[in-house]
Amino acid sequence: MTRMVLAAWTVGDHYRMLITLGPRHLGEDEIRTTLAPARAEAVATLRRGQREGVFADHLPAPVLARALEALMLALAEENAASPWADPTGEAAATAFLVAAGVAPLRAALQVQEVIGRDRAAGDG
Numbered sequence: 068m069t070r071m072v073l074a075a076w077t078v079g080d081h082y083r084m085l086i087t088l089g090p091r092h093l094g095e096d097e098i099r100t101t102l103a104p105a106r107a108e109a110v111a112t113l114r115r116g117q118r119e120g121v122f123a124d125h126l127p128a129p130v131l132a133r134a135l136e137a138l139m140l141a142l143a144e145e146n147a148a149s150p151w152a153d154p155t156g157e158a159a160a161t162a163f164l165v166a167a168g169v170a171p172l173r174a175a176l177q178v179q180e181v182i183g184r185d186r187a188a189g190d191g
Contacts, residue, residue, distance in 0.1 A: 068112050069181045072163045075139060076156030106132060113167065123168025131167065138166050157182060 109132045116122035126134070142159045145151055153159050157178055164174035 068109075068116065068167070069160055069164065069177055070185075071109065071112070072139065072160040073156045073178075073181065073185075076143070076153075076159050106136070109135070116167070121169065125168075135163055135166055139163060155182065 110128045113122055113128040113131055113135075117124040117128060122131070139159065142153070142162060146153050146159070160178045160181075161171070161174045164177060165171050169177070
């Protein structure tokens with residue numbers, strides 16, 4: 068899930084305008100169809116995490132997935148419009164995991180671990 072969020076952050080940063088204009092110009096049905104594969108993957112990952120006790124289970128996985136999607140869009144919007152900047156997505160990914168029910172310290176460590184592994188893999 069952490070890698071998915073970090074990847075979405077990078078893509079969202081590059082395609083922010085398209086993401087913002089999409090619902091207005093394509094319509095909700097087209098957006099729903101386009102995002103269906105990513106949403107299905109997010110729901111499956113959340114369900115697995117809920118079964119394993121990694122993510123909170125106070126909401127059904129599809130509801131939690133939509134809430135987390137809205138959080139990511141809001142964070143991306145703020146990243147573009149305010150002095151707060153999160154170029155690597157580290158803060159956004161941590162916030163996402165915390166909202167999914169991961170303890171804040173554990174979430175931060177998980178994100179740092181994934182970023183570190185990805186950097187090491189890119190250097191090798």
